[in-house]
Structures are given as C-alpha cells and as structure tokens.
Amino acid sequence: MDYFTYRDSPFPVRADIGAAHREFWRRLAGPGNWWTGAERVAIAAEARAARTCEYCRERKQALSAYTGAERHTAVSELPTRAIDAIHRIMTDQNRITRSWVEDNAENGLTKPGYVELAGIVVALLSIDEFNRALGLPFEQLPEPQPGEPTRYLPPILSEDTGFVPMIPRGGASGDEADLFSGSRGANVLRALSLVPNALRDWKLLASAQYLSIEGMANLVGQDNRAIDRAQMEVVAGRVSAYNECFY
Amino acid sequence: MLRVSAMQTERDIDLELINGEVSVAPGLKYAAELTAFAEAVASMEETSLTAARAQLEAVAGAAVLVDAAGVAANFQRMVRIADAMGIPVDDADNEMQNEIREKLDLYRFRSSENSRRAT
Numbered sequence: 001m002d003y004f005t006y007r008d009s010p011f012p013v014r015a016d017i018g019a020a021h022r023e024f025w026r027r028l029a030g031p032g033n034w035w036t037g038a039e040r041v042a043i044a045a046e047a048r049a050a051r052t053c054e055y056c057r058e059r060k061q062a063l064s065a066y067t068g069a070e071r072h073t074a075v076s077e078l079p080t081r082a083i084d085a086i087h088r089i090m091t092d093q094n095r096i097t098r099s100w101v102e103d104n105a106e107n108g109l110t111k112p113g114y115v116e117l118a119g120i121v122v123a124l125l126s127i128d129e130f131n132r133a134l135g136l137p138f139e140q141l142p143e144p145q146p147g148e149p150t151r152y153l154p155p156i157l158s159e160d161t162g163f164v165p166m167i168p169r170g171g172a173s174g175d176e177a178d179l180f181s182g183s184r185g186a187n188v189l190r191a192l193s194l195v196p197n198a199l200r201d202w203k204l205l206a207s208a209q210y211l212s213i214e215g216m217a218n219l220v221g222q223d224n225r226a227i228d229r230a231q232m233e234v235v236a237g238r239v240s241a242y243n244e245c246f247y
Numbered sequence: 248m249l250r251v252s253a254m255q256t257e258r259d260i261d262l263e264l265i266n267g268e269v270s271v272a273p274g275l276k277y278a279a280e281l282t283a284f285a286e287a288v289a290s291m292e293e294t295s296l297t298a299a300r301a302q303l304e305a306v307a308g309a310a311v312l313v314d315a316a317g318v319a320a321n322f323q324r325m326v327r328i329a330d331a332m333g334i335p336v337d338d339a340d341n342e343m344q345n346e347i348r349e350k351l352d353l354y355r356f357r358s359s360e361n362s363r364r365a366t
Contacts, residue, residue: 011309017317051291093330094357101333118331122324129320133288134313135300162361163333188325191332202328209317219251226310227318230260230275233248235285235318236325237265242289244356245326 003139011134014224020208021127024201025139028120031147033195034113038144040120042076045141046083047121048128049075050090057091065095081109082117089121094244101163111164112153112194119198126205154196167193182213189213210236250347266351277307281315288319326358335362 004021006013028044030037050056055071069084076083081104088096105111128138156171167176169185176196180189192198203213210232211222221228227235250262258274264282272278280303287299304312328334338344353359 011304011313013313017313089327089331093327096331096333098333115332118328122327122331125327126320126324129288129323130316133284133296133300133316133319135297161335163331166332186337187334188329191328191334206321210321216248219248220256226308226314227277227281228256229248230256230258231277231281231315232318234260234264234272234275234278235281235315236248236322238267238282238285239289239319239322240326241265241267241351241353242286243323243326244358245322245329 001140003142006136009134009136013134014208016224017130017208020204021130021139023204024123024127025142027197027201028124029142030145031149032116032120033152033197034110034116034149035120036144036149037147039078040116041141041144042078043082043086043117043120044124046074046076046078046086047090047124048138049073050087053087053091056087060092065092066100079108081107082113085109085114085117086121089118090125096163098163115164115192116195116198119192119195119201123198123201123205126209130209152196154193157194161187162191165194166190167196183216250343262347262351277303277311280306284312284315285319288316289323330358330361333361 003025004018006018028040030040032040035043050072053073055068055073059065059068065088070080072083072087074083078086085104101111101114104114109117131138154167154176155174156167157165158168158171159165160168167179167190169180169190172179172181172185172193176193179193179196179199183189189199192202206212207215211218215222219229225232250260260272260274261269263269264272264275264278267282267286270279270282280299284299284303287296290296300312303315336344348354
C-alpha cells in the first residue's frame with residue numbers, strides 16, 4: 001500500500017513531508033529496541049484511541065491524576081500500565097511525575113520501554129496532527145512486521161536530569177555519533193536518547209515539518225519554506241503556550 | 248527563538264503574540280491568521296480549526312497553510328516529549344531567556360517545576 005501520497009489533499013504537500021511520514025511508517029511497523037512490530041503498531045492505535053477516551057476526559061478534570069489506570073477505553077492487548085502511559089502522554093502530559101515513571105519501572109514498564117513507547121506516541125501525534133490541521137483523514141496504520149526487539153542500550157548514559165537515563169552531552173559517540181551532531185546536545189534532544197532510534201524518528205519528522213538541527217541555526221528562513229523563521233516561531237510559540245509548555 | 252529571529256531580521260514583534268494577548272504584529276506577515284491557526288490546532292477543537300484553516304489559506308495561500316500545519320503539528324509533540332521525560336530548560340541562567348519567561352509569565356505552567364528558577 002502507498003502511504004502518505006497526499007494525492008487527495010486539496011493543498012499541495014511538500015514531497016519531503018510525505019517521504020518523512022512514509023519512512024516513519026516503515027520504522028513503526030518493524031521491531032524496535034523494546035517492543036515488537038505488533039506492539040509498536042498497537043501503541044500507535046492506542047494513542048489514536050486516547051483522543052476519544054472518556055476516562056481520559058474525566059481524569060483530566062480530576063484533582064488526582066493517578067487513579068483508574070485500568071479504566072481507559074483501550075483498543076489493544078498492551079499491558080495496563082503501557083495503555084495508561086500512552087493515554088496520559090496524549091491527554092494529560094503535564095501531570096507526569098518522576099514518581100509515576102519510577103513506579104511504572106518497578107512494576108513492569110521499564111524506562112527504556114517507556115521511552116520507546118513515548119517516542120512512538122509523539123511521532124504518531126505529529127503526523128496525525130499534520131493531517132488533522134489540513135482537514136485530512138488519518139493514514140491507515142501499517143501492517144506489523146515480524147522480528148524480536150534488540151534490547152539495545154547506548155553504552156554511555158547518565159541520570160543527571162529528567163525522569164529517565166539519557167546520553168550525556170558529549171557522550172554521543174560510536175553508533176550514536178549522529179544523534180547530537182550539529183547541536184550542543186540540548187535536553188530536548190537528549191530526552192529520548194535512551195532509545196536512540198526514537199530520537200532518530202524525532203529528527204526525521206522535525207526536519208520535514210519544522211527544521212533540521214542544522215537548519216535551526218538559520219534565523220531568517222529557508223528557501224524551501226513558505227513561511228520565514230519568525231513566522232514559524234510564532235506558530236511554535238502559540239501552540240506551546242496553549243499546551244502550557246515551559247520548555 | 249522568536250525574539251532572536253526578530254532581532255536578526257530587524258523586526259519589532261510583540262512576544263505577547265505567544266500568549267494570545269495580542270493578535271497583530273506589523274513586522275510579521277499574517278500574524279493574526281498564523282496565531283489563530285496555531286491556537287486552533289492546539290485546542291483540538293474542529294470548528295475553530297476549520298475556520299482558522301480557511302482564513303489562513305484565504306489570506307496567505309496553500310503553501311503557507313501547509314508549512315504552518317507542519318510546524319504546529321511538530322510542536323504538539325514537543326511539549327509531550329518535554330513533560331513525559333521531565334526535562335528542565337537548558338539555559339536557566341540565561342538573562343534574556345529568563346526575562347522572556349518572566350514577561351510571558353511562563354512559571355504559571357505546571358511543567359516549570361522541572362526547571363530551576365533563576366534568582
């Protein structure tokens with residue numbers, strides 16, 4: 001099946017956007033570091049289900065964000081804690097705490113598994129939101145591919161910040177040499193680095209939908225974009241402020 | 248980044264655009280339509296999104312709409328990465344950044360708890 005052709009879009013979509021979306025779909029279908037291809041596609045399906053989950057809506061208004069993990073309107077056979085994590089990242093992310101991440105880790109949702117899961121959720125979200133912003137339907141999820149997770153961990157990790165281990169600034173070498181290239185290793189890049197391919201997905205999609213790491217140094221604007229950098233930052237800033245993003 | 252880009256291109260852009268406190272910026276083409284579209288995407292509310300999409304396309308064209316959609320969608324995920332991983336800001340001691348955070352009252356956001364506040 002041809003994904004993300006955007007042939008039926010009433011608006012001409014840049015070819016590099018469709019190509020990035022297709023490449024993520026290919027990666028999504030295969031086994032990752034901590035989840036199988038079937039589980040990864042199930043995580044994506046669950047992220048979509050969170051949009052209409054009644055319990056998510058109810059809990060977002062509740063004073064306590066930490067009850068009823070088993071009450072989500074789930075569409076997968078994923079473990080309850082994974083389903084709760086997916087729904088929470090989608091609908092109530094600013095109440096995520098270190099203690100919740102630690103509790104999950106002690107009860108089966110490991111930190112690498114959590115990071116890979118989060119990477120899938122946010123990558124899917126940025127693609128689905130692009131379509132929704134243009135009034136286009138969501139793309140059909142890919143067919144899962146066979147294979148086992150590699151259980152790969154980067155050799156150099158630190159726990160100096162955030163809720164999960166991350167590759168330290170200056171620690172991206174060897175197989176990870178590409179991760180922070182062209183940057184100083186900002187925390188937003190380090191955030192998913194426990195699962196390097198999750199960060200690679202982040203960079204793939206950001207390069208097409210926003211800017212590449214190298215492109216961020218251009219404060220004026222890129223020739224292949226219809227909006228200049230200041231216009232981009234107004235859109236980015238308004239979305240971030242609406243979402244109460246401090247970072 | 249907005250302030251730095253504005254300085255680089257010698258434009259006077261009111262940062263309150265970010266908070267939705269103002270909607271016009273003489274130095275920025277389509278400011279009102281871009282901020283309305285961005286807010287509509289973030290709100291997840293389809294009626295306002297349909298109207299904002301039509302308005303942006305009408306005044307700026309399809310190419311601007313598509314690129315704005317890409318940026319808005321990208322930043323729908325950025326907040327979730329930051330909050331899900333609990334990362335602090337990188338530049339807690341940067342004077343200009345702190346001035347902006349104070350001016351825009353960003354410490355009202357719950358996720359500011361993940362960052363040290365400069366004194």
